[in-house]
Amino acid sequence: MEGRTRPGTAFGLVPEERRRLEAAASRRIQDPDVTYLSARLEGAELRLRQARRRRLIRWLQQPSVLYRDGLTIVMAADTDGTLLHLESTAQVLTRLQRHNIGPGTRLTLEETGIHAVSAAVELGRSMFTRGREHTLCLFRDWSCFCMPVKDGYGETAGYLALTVPKHVSLSYLYPLTGGLVREAERELAGRRHVLTSIERQLAAFRLTGREMEIAKYWLLDYDYKQIGQALGISPNTVRVMIASIHGKLGVASKASMILKVLEIV
Incomplete structure (x- = not known):
């Protein structure tokens, strides 16, 4: 049974949550077999969002063995689920582009149904989804764990998600995602310290x-x-x-x- 390998039942959907999210998704998604995601931000609006999350994206771009295994996809999403950045191998990124998945793709409940990112955004907490728990068949070969990232002021600055093929052992998925989020939050908290210091220094002028x-x-x-x-x-x-x-x-x-x-x- 798929749920037995879930990294902690606290991160899955309880029946009441699932019913509510499924009802919301079904009002917009008519074809779960869709393979091309058409909802995508582009141009100035996407660049503006990326500029606002520039520090988080830069941190995610640092070299890491995570992206070299040919399996893992690391994603950064905005507070509404809009995908801002992806890290993986070139081969995996090319495959995703065939489905129009890349920066700007709207991973919202209304556009792409239930998956870890949309559920985390809707419920405001960490979320794990796997296989047939996803609304779209496109995502059913994957497992995903998504966590909110807090800035230096305790506000949600976005979401980080790790995605792996569903047959891969999930024992590392939660601690690895949690470790990435903690590192990202330290970066953002450091920025708060820098900004506060700059404000204090500039006040003299x-x-x-x-x-x-x-x-x-x-x-x-x-x-x-x-x-x-x-x-x-x-x-x-x-x-x-x-x-x-x-x-x-x-x-x-x-x-x-x-x-x-x-x-x-």
């Missing part, structure tokens, strides 16, 4: 609220375009405001601004 926002991103090495995407303003506006910030600090470049701010510590 009497920047406006918007200038303070831009200055923090600038010191964290975002470029004009990335700052604009994160704050919903044009790169040219960012350029003009950075010139103003440099003027208030009495510097001419990002490098000299960093040195100037560090002098205050």
Whole structure:
């Protein structure tokens, strides 16, 4: 029986939850045999979301033996289940692209039915799904464990999920996912410390609220375009405001601004 190898029954769906999620999914999903997922964000909206989760994605891109076994897929999703980043072997990623699964794919309950990511988003907790528990046949050869990732303020910053073929031993899936999430949360908590420190240091220069926002991103090495995407303003506006910030600090470049701010510590 598939459920016996589940890494902890606390992470599965109880009958009442399953009935509720199945009812919600059935209102939108008419064909569980679909093999091409059409719901996908692209362009500026996707880039904006990725910019907001830039630190999490960068951390996920670090070299790891996880992605070299030819089996494991590591995913980062936004708070609504939109896929932001995938790590696996080139062969696996190519296979997923044939099903239109990649950054921007909406792994929501309404679009892709029940699986670990959509259930975790809906229920706000860690979730494990396997085989025929998935609504779409496309996912039924896989097992997936998904956990929320908290930022330095205790808010959900997104979700990390590990997916393996359903025949693979699952004994490592929960501790491995949990370890990845803890490392990611340390990274995000570290960013909170950095941002708090930067805010304290910049306060001496009497920047406006918007200038303070831009200055923090600038010191964290975002470029004009990335700052604009994160704050919903044009790169040219960012350029003009950075010139103003440099003027208030009495510097001419990002490098000299960093040195100037560090002098205050």
